[in-house]
Amino acid sequence: MGQTQIKLNALIELLSRHESHTLDTLRRKYPDHREILTVGTMMGGGSESAPPHQVYLDVALEGLRTAKTRVEPNLQRLRERLHTAKRIRLIGQIIGAVTSAGLIAAILGNWQTPITITTALINFAAVLCTLIASHLETPLYGGQGSLIDSFETLAGTSVEAEEVIQTLQLFVRTPPEESRILEQVSRANAIANKLRLAERMLWGT
Amino acid sequence: MTSVSSWVRTVRLVTLILSVAITVLFTAELSAQVGVVGDVIRGAAKASKANKIARAGRIAADVTDSGGRLLRRLPASAATRRAFGLDLTVAATDAFEAVPSTAGRIRIYLGDADDGLKFVPDSSNSPHVSTTSPPTTLNSYLDAMRSSGQNVEGVDYIVETDVLPGAAPRAGAADRLFLANYGARPWPVRSLGDGGAFAAEVTPTVWLRISEETIEDVKHLFDLSFNAEDVRVGSLFDETADVESVEALRAASGKTAYRNIASAEEALDFVGERRGKVVALVGHVEEQQFVVAGVTGEKFRVAIASLVEAAERRGVSLLLLGCDTSAIDAASGVAGRINSIAVASQLHKALTATTYGDFLSALGTPVNPVVLSRQLLGHAQMIVGTRLRREVRAQRAGVVSVQAFPKLARLQTENSQQIFRSLPYWLDSIVRVALGLTFWAFLIALVAAAFKRSWSPVRTTAVVAKGILLTPFYAARWIFASR
Numbered sequence: 001m002g003q004t005q006i007k008l009n010a011l012i013e014l015l016s017r018h019e020s021h022t023l024d025t026l027r028r029k030y031p032d033h034r035e036i037l038t039v040g041t042m043m044g045g046g047s048e049s050a051p052p053h054q055v056y057l058d059v060a061l062e063g064l065r066t067a068k069t070r071v072e073p074n075l076q077r078l079r080e081r082l083h084t085a086k087r088i089r090l091i092g093q094i095i096g097a098v099t100s101a102g103l104i105a106a107i108l109g110n111w112q113t114p115i116t117i118t119t120a121l122i123n124f125a126a127v128l129c130t131l132i133a134s135h136l137e138t139p140l141y142g143g144q145g146s147l148i149d150s151f152e153t154l155a156g157t158s159v160e161a162e163e164v165i166q167t168l169q170l171f172v173r174t175p176p177e178e179s180r181i182l183e184q185v186s187r188a189n190a191i192a193n194k195l196r197l198a199e200r201m202l203w204g205t
Numbered sequence: 206m207t208s209v210s211s212w213v214r215t216v217r218l219v220t221l222i223l224s225v226a227i228t229v230l231f232t233a234e235l236s237a238q239v240g241v242v243g244d245v246i247r248g249a250a251k252a253s254k255a256n257k258i259a260r261a262g263r264i265a266a267d268v269t270d271s272g273g274r275l276l277r278r279l280p281a282s283a284a285t286r287r288a289f290g291l292d293l294t295v296a297a298t299d300a301f302e303a304v305p306s307t308a309g310r311i312r313i314y315l316g317d318a319d320d321g322l323k324f325v326p327d328s329s330n331s332p333h334v335s336t337t338s339p340p341t342t343l344n345s346y347l348d349a350m351r352s353s354g355q356n357v358e359g360v361d362y363i364v365e366t367d368v369l370p371g372a373a374p375r376a377g378a379a380d381r382l383f384l385a386n387y388g389a390r391p392w393p394v395r396s397l398g399d400g401g402a403f404a405a406e407v408t409p410t411v412w413l414r415i416s417e418e419t420i421e422d423v424k425h426l427f428d429l430s431f432n433a434e435d436v437r438v439g440s441l442f443d444e445t446a447d448v449e450s451v452e453a454l455r456a457a458s459g460k461t462a463y464r465n466i467a468s469a470e471e472a473l474d475f476v477g478e479r480r481g482k483v484v485a486l487v488g489h490v491e492e493q494q495f496v497v498a499g500v501t502g503e504k505f506r507v508a509i510a511s512l513v514e515a516a517e518r519r520g521v522s523l524l525l526l527g528c529d530t531s532a533i534d535a536a537s538g539v540a541g542r543i544n545s546i547a548v549a550s551q552l553h554k555a556l557t558a559t560t561y562g563d564f565l566s567a568l569g570t571p572v573n574p575v576v577l578s579r580q581l582l583g584h585a586q587m588i589v590g591t592r593l594r595r596e597v598r599a600q601r602a603g604v605v606s607v608q609a610f611p612k613l614a615r616l617q618t619e620n621s622q623q624i625f626r627s628l629p630y631w632l633d634s635i636v637r638v639a640l641g642l643t644f645w646a647f648l649i650a651l652v653a654a655a656f657k658r659s660w661s662p663v664r665t666t667a668v669v670a671k672g673i674l675l676t677p678f679y680a681a682r683w684i685f686a687s688r
Binding site for chain 2: 007009010013035038039040041042043044045186189190193196197200
């Protein structure tokens with residue numbers, strides 16, 4: 001049973017999307033290993049010349065640095081969105097509370113029809129506000145959970161990326177055995193994958 | 206009173222037109238039904254004959270002089286050449302005329318004759334060799350050429366399909382092999398790796414795995430009309446780990462049926478799900494297995510042999526789009542290493558093709574050509590035939606067309622086509638069902654009459670049919686009488 005080649009696709013896609021010049025630099029630096037520096041998946045076993053570990057380390061480090069730079073803007077957008085959602089929800093709930101009491105009074109007190117209808121419409125608008133807030137708090141492009149979960153994922157990604165960067169930098173100075181390098185590179189790819197899925201789910205990009 | 210009588214006249218006219226229309230449709234449908242029965246009988250009779258003709262091969266062209274005198278007959282295949290007893294030199298002359306300029310290289314045609322492997326050298330080489338006692342073996346011919354000072358290091362061999370396995374090992378590194386293509390440019394022959402298999406370069410992006418009797422098949426395949434509905438695309442990637450590949454392939458498939466396969470069982474089900482389709486499977490291939498890797502490691506793998514078996518059971522043509530899938534004998538695949546995003550882009554272009562030639566050419570690249578196997582060649586004709594029959598059925602349900610009434614005279618058919626092209630679908634269907642039932646009722650009545658030795662079943666059916674056909678007249682008469 002042949003060993004499946006280590007995956008770099010998420011790191012490469014992240015670089016291609018946000019730091020294409022860095023990816024170009026890597027391609028120029030390793031012209032013999034363009035296959036693994038191409039977006040997508042190579043659909044076969046190991047290439048004729050196995051890439052040196054330095055290629056994996058460079059891709060993982062650059063990818064993780066890009067991932068870290070992507071976390072903050074994503075968190076900022078998320079914060080704004082959650083802030084808006086919270087404000088709309090509060091306004092809706094206040095208006096809803098007031099107008100629902102007013103609506104009961106209007107019906108029981110036999111108020112004039114236009115006043116009753118206007119109160120009902122304002123109450124309806126308040127319900128709509130709550131619905132809009134709920135919409136803003138869920139991912140735009142599918143997926144499970146709320147935006148708060150995504151917020152936690154992104155924040156965790158940043159911390160995890162920093163931890164792997166530290167380890168990989170240590171590996172650059174004093175290379176350990178192959179399996180440890182590949183393990184950390186796989187972890188880096190998984191982090192990039194998590195970020196990329198979160199971006200797709202949140203913004204559809 | 207005047208307005209009422211004009212209204213009655215209008216109703217009468219409409220009824221008359223409707224009756225005429227129904228009568229014409231009945232005639233047309235009857236003709237079609239008779240045609241179907243006739244076709245079945247004639248088809249069965251012709252089948253064995255057609256089979257024999259197909260097996261015997263065909264003549265690609267007759268070469269005549271200005272006076273129309275037959276100079277030579279070009280065979281369409283090696284089998285044809287032998288079946289018609291044509292001389293090897295005829296095929297060789299044709300191949301030498303069609304082969305591109307060889308810049309002084311020696312050209313030799315190799316074919317099979319009754320007494321073994323025969324060679325025909327290009328006549329332009331002959332001045333170097335004695336014509337009074339020509340060499341009888343290829344080696345002695347090459348020796349004679351060498352002794353006359355001719356360079357024999359780079360020879361172009363044009364070989365017939367059945368002698369290729371024997372001829373290929375003797376070709377040196379500087380020699381070139383071409384497959385005799387009978388009436389067209391010979392196809393360069395490539396090695397498919399260590400297994401000793403060879404492929405012919407049909408186009409720079411489509412190669413053909415060489416086996417007996419495949420040249421005519423591939424030429425025919427290239428001309429067959431292609432519809433994206435003939436294809437189903439399946440990808441074997443993890444939705445989470447290879448999201449960009451899955452999205453690219455989904456987008457590339459467009460309206461073509463597409464599914465990302467999540468387990469080995471689903472892969473087998475997907476291949477065999479619809480009979481008579483081309484199933485293109487895209488995925489990572491290792492050791493003749495599709496391997497699906499997730500974020501943390503391998504998720505599942507499925508043996509290509511089992512997919513081929515499922516495809517064979519259901520009359521499905523497999524197109525394996527993974528690295529070096531051309532090495533797999535039983536299915537068509539791609540030579541070399543390929544990237545999922547590049548394949549998605551090629552697939553997108555290929556699915557807009559109008560012929561199988563365009564489809565396959567767009568799917569491959571000069572670096573990663575598609576290598577065709579007999580499996581695809583064998584099923585493609587059936588796949589296209591099934592689709593065309595379905596299209597004709599759909600056409601028959603909607604409009605009156607030439608194909609629907611093969612037994613009508615052309616003029617008559619075209620007239621009815623003009624008149625009833627815009628016939629409402631529901632009316633057309635009702636009329637067709639009614640008329641079809643009438644026809645078969647008459648047929649059953651005739652059989653019953655033959656058994657009973659009495660015309661009563663036919664008479665009864667005629668009365669019922671008359672009742673159905675004349676209903677509009679009865680209705681009109683009743684309306685007018687009641688006024």
